[in-house]
Amino acid sequence: MELVERYLQAIGFWLPASQRQDILAELSEDIHAQLEEREAATGHPLTKDEVEETLRQRGAPILVANRFLPQRSLIGPLLFPIYLFVLKVVGFFYMLSWAVVMLCIVIFTPHGAVANGLDEFKGFLLHGIFIPIGVITLAFAILERTQTRTRFLEKWNPTELPPVVNPNKIKRFDTAVEAVVGLIFAWWWFTAALPFASLHIFHLTLTFAPSWGYFWWGYLFIALANTVLAAINFMRPWWTPLRAAARFVSSTAGSVLMCWLFRANILASMSAPSLDPRRAAEITLAFDEWAARIFPAAVIVCVFIAAVDIHRIVRVARARSERGPNAIAPNQARPHP
């Protein structure tokens, strides 16, 4: 029966000291009773293998001991969804902030050193992620203990719940601002930044490359189109697939123009009475070089804008298909069930 004693000792290791002897005494009695009954049934003293089989059927010591312990978890089922949500949000902003850092390395590091800079940075990125995860887990573990004692999550008020948000509804204030800003921009663009012209700022004269004409017309057209779209949205303040698609087209056109602008060596020359022509040429060259370097950042911003627009199209189309062909507009009141 040495095997039984070893089994009990292994169970006892996981039990709280205050209850250990009591639980083990009872388990010991149960095991011995079972073994005796089996001996009586077989008609011979049990072999080592038979004892081993009996103990195996009872389960691993840690599992047996675990049944006697109170159920404990670092973060319980009540807080776990919140924990997961916070992890996702923090993970997103963590990755976003590091993406900005990575972009800065690409933009501001001399060309030859970019690879080294990124290699060093990858190490920080991989190790650094464990710090926020650890801090959040610790905070939630503490919160779990507090929740168990104070039940603070159970104290809530229905009237304090946030209002229902319909993402496909457009805020009139936003569209009004958009329309006014679009009009002001279009007017300024039309009068101050004429195509094929130089821009005069105090005594400084900036002369643009011939391709400036495309940008001028392009941005003027986009500004006017956005103003019209904002006016329509103001009158009918909910997204439709057509208007969401129109917004995507205008954003994409603006994005393409912007990316092209950064790569177009748009500043042809600059001059000022007090500026040495050679110095002016250096500044012009540096300006165009930096614009070209910012190009990757511009592409990322444009991809982000396109993703937001595509998400809106999908969301609107999905909402429409869920509501069916006889759907009422999302801003109209729905009858209460």
Add this chain to the structure above:
Amino acid sequence: MSYGESPMTTESFENLRLELRRGCLVLAVLAALRTEQYGYTLRKTLADRGLAIDESTLYPLLRRLEAQGLLQSQWREEDKRNKRFYRITEEGALILQQLLTEWEQIDSSLKAVLKEETHGTR
């Protein structure tokens, strides 16, 4: 596993079966301990009546019920061995009565629902 049963179905059934049994076992243990018994005989009594329960479930359950004041226990020597005998307390008997009433209500409600379903599908 019978024809058409996937491993997932079997697992789901097993989980639901355990869930269903969990509450019933408390009732069965309280009812069986209206007569004083020690752990091993209690386990055998329940197994003989079709409610097999393994020791790692039974003993923690007995402790929990005792901590709640529904059972009382006493170490005593029997057949030259120390055994812990359990018996239902007065409070436990009262709770058992209430639980049995609840059980009967659930049973009749379920039967009524099943009867409605049977009529509804005809």
